[in-house]
Amino acid sequence: MPQLKRKLNNQFIYFSAIVLAGIITLVVLTAVILPCLAFDLFPSYFRSDIHEGRIKIEYWEKWTGFEGEAMQKVIDKFNQSQSRIWVEKRPISRIEQRFLVSVAGKNPPDLAGLQAFMIPNFAEKGALKSLDELASEFNIKKEDYLSVFWDMGVYQNKLYALPTTPATLALHYNKRLFREAGLDPDKPPRTLDELDSMAEKLTRYNNKGKIKTIGFTPSYPGWWLWAWGFWFGGRLTDEKGRITMDDAGNVKSLVWVQNYARKYGLVRLQEFEGGFGRLLFASPQNPFLTEQVAMELQGVWMFNFIDKYNPKLEWGVAPFPAVEGLENVTLADCDDLVIPTDAPHPREAFEFISFVQQQENMELLCMEQRKFSPLKKVSEDFWIKHPHPYIKLFYELAESPNAKTQPMIPMFQQMREEMNSAFSEVWLLKKTPEQALERVQNRIHRAWESQKRVEEAKSKSQNSRLGKK
Amino acid sequence: MLYALIILMFLSLAAIVAAFILLKHSDKPQIKKLANTLFLCGEAYLLFHVLHLIISIIQYGVSDFSVLLTVGEIYVLVQSFAEYTKRSRLRRKLIIAHAVVIIGSIAFLFPLIWMVSTALKLPGQAMSYPPKLIEFPMRFENFKTCLNYQGFQFNLYARNTLYLCILSVLGTILSSSLVAYGFSRIKWRGRDFCFYLTLATMMIPFPVYMIPLFRLFRLYNWVGTFKPLWIPAFFSSAFHVFLMRQFFMNIPHDLSEAAFMDGAGDFRIYWSVILPLAKPVLLVVGLFQFLNTWNDFLGPLIYLSDQKRYTLSLGLQFFQSQHGGTDWNLLMAASTLVIIPIVILFLCTQKTFLRGMTMSGLRGG
């Protein structure tokens, strides 16, 4: 009798286990597998180029957070203002890689937001549609813009991109630390020598001899290590397009850099700077915000972080000083909109671009992102309502004839990596500036020469083909 | 604080002495167990205290009292350990193994503890100095907030990821076992050459075959769907074939011989003899493939364009922004949620595939 009971028990458990397994499988099947499988088997049913009867424009943008929201406001405005086109923004990370792969696979979006430095590379390889015709049709002219931002979208005299949000760099300094060090907080340094001597006065050490506060160091924040040459009259390419990474100005800038490493002691600086990476930048522990760095080269966005993490900070901006004879030197950068070749709806995409370029929309976008506008015409309201207290300075720097940009050549990415590497070697006292620059000049020159050889081989094969005809 | 440490130290000494006494005066197994527990607790605390003393000696310098105390405690520790393990049935090696494993697990767990601790903080608290493990009050609502943050949709992405994982695990187990069988249980000319060819495909770095592969998938019209992420799994993966082959080659020849004698064809042998025996390996392969697919970032990055089809690992990117700063606490909260399902999966399956089936039961049978 007990055996029978046990048998029944076992069978019951067995049975209920099967039923349970069956239920779980059914749930998994309907909730998970079927919907996704349906998408896989009938993709065209789910994809469409139409949204509520309008043409859908796929717009890839790297922005997230408040920057993404700013652009979304403009998009919403555009979508509401007409009923033929619907713009859909997709946040894409690693946009450079993603863009390349999709264009190479002939599967591009209609519109993409790239950073200016990516444009020459893509333009040269034919990945971008030239916008000259469409621009003239929609009455978008070079004269409407600050020249430095227009030029960033031009490659080999053809227009490939139009700006969305611009940026320039300036010296940010801590007014309270200035006062403490006996310096006039309304008289920031105007020459490099003043910068160096003020930095010395602002630097404080603790009782163990370690750095507590640093006046200035060229290695922080370390985002434009390749560009110091600009403030010394140096440049990376000359008018003829030759690579001049080892020109006198660049060498002088690295000498200046190395002096800092020597003056303050490399080990002490490393200990001090240790950990001041990107991780800390967007946090209350940002060293400029914790008043451990008195002066730094930063961009127009810095205000966002000050406002968010330490609004009580007393700070000011000024043009970053340069060598004798050069005034208002800055590095300008820009985010741009491009239309890839083989885009499904280039004309409609451009309609959106031209909408963004209109003054009031551009100002909406730039105001939300707390940046200035790349247009020459700016409304008074923009300046009045803008939350950034020093926004006009950044704008004036962009207007200056000494507003520099990265060389708009495809090889720039490689050059930038190499210049960063040269800075690192000079900073770590492993090489002299001449040696470091000579080496990167040789490397880039070699790469450039092999590029030339390829061009020759290409034209030779083309000629031979034409000759055969 | 100091008084607490001293009191605990005396308590632990008392525990050890009590353990000895209990061990001597009783034979009942429950009492023995109690003695063992007392002893272990006492020893553990003593060890901890000794380490603490050594660290403070290093930091604050030597003083007669601290050195005396440290030496005394070490002596007590070692002697009592030797004596007790001689008398009781506790094995020394086992205790040492325990100690090593526990200390090691703290080191291994630490980054994860940090991850969870950040998940429970406010954005500004993530990078405080000195770093604090717990900030009160603990923000459990972060877990709720991160589920639907700025484009990240946990449920949707989890569904997509689960879909990919189920299908690719299915495909991998079926196909890789078939192929591994062919590479291990049948002797045929050119077998080893083909196997090394399989291995060789693992040796090619991904950036170079990414673009031609993308072109291929574009040709098949699979880009933008999930297909590139699970269909290739049905055609075996070199890594899993390799793993399974190693285990298949360890199954004794006699078993398949016996089945062959009974008239079974190769496929029957594969299905009825080898597969059941290889359950542990199959589970390991399934687990690894699930893990790979769950955390795969590069594949979904390239092949999925519709935001509704994103996977979890791809979705985590929404928590990072370029110039706007990252919400570290939400990112860590989301990451914790992403890990939990695979942890559960591992805990459920590890008993089965690790307890495994030993060959001993099949020897001579």
Next chain:
Amino acid sequence: MIFKISHAEFCNIKKGLLFISPWIIGMALFVGYPIVASIYYSFTDFSVLLPPVGIGFQNYSDLLKDDLFWKSLNNTLLYAAISLPLGLGLSLFLALFLNQPIKFRDGFRAVYFLPSLVPLIPLAILWQWIFNSRFGILNGILNPLLQPLQASAPNWLEDPMWTKPALVLTRLWGVGASMIIFLAALQEVPKELYESAEIDGVTHWRKFFNITLPLISPAIYFNLIVGIIASLQFFAVPFVMLGRGPADSSYFFTMYIYDAAFKYLRMGYASAMAWLMFILTLVLTILASRVSSRFVHYETDNL
């Protein structure tokens, strides 16, 4: 006469090919074209967006003169030489310990495996935190300990000498997967062998070397080969965590391949690099196989 195959052999080849047909079809559908294409690209200048232009061996000769190539190769080999033995040793060590009848053993196994479950993005950020020389917990522990010795904890991520050790540590943290494989292999070792050895009075070390190691040698071989391949292709963690690193100290080979392909749009150059890497991996793998063929024992060795 060389190709005279007996009927039995022919049947076996047929059977073998049938079983590995998924792999063959997979090769044809997904693997063949990319491999052949990348070999072809290595002899061209290919910017991905424009058609490739044949340039013969120029890529290869440029590579040999490229000092960044040698630097990245150096970095990779150094990293592999350190992390491979340490990783194998640690995972075997842990597997042995976790094979003992410890309380809560299953939980501990999960604990050691857990780190390899963390997805890449949060993992890289966690590491950046932990190794942060100012706020990180690692230096938070090391600094007070080193103080009396007048030393201070290293600048893990900014000192060129310490970036590779930091990366090795991150790799060691993820040995869970290879530990699992060793564990599974250890399960297969019959307990009677140990028992009979103990009866014979064999010492602990002899037991390890003469019983354990030979019986798990297939797993050792597996982890070794996979370890060689994985460490030579080390990419994801340093890519997200460090980039090139101070003085290019964390610039690994696959990172240069990635940069050349996607940043500098020189896919031909990248393909040439990839194939050199392939040859290197192949050579090392064959060497490892030759060496281990003397030590690896399978149950079916007479097959």
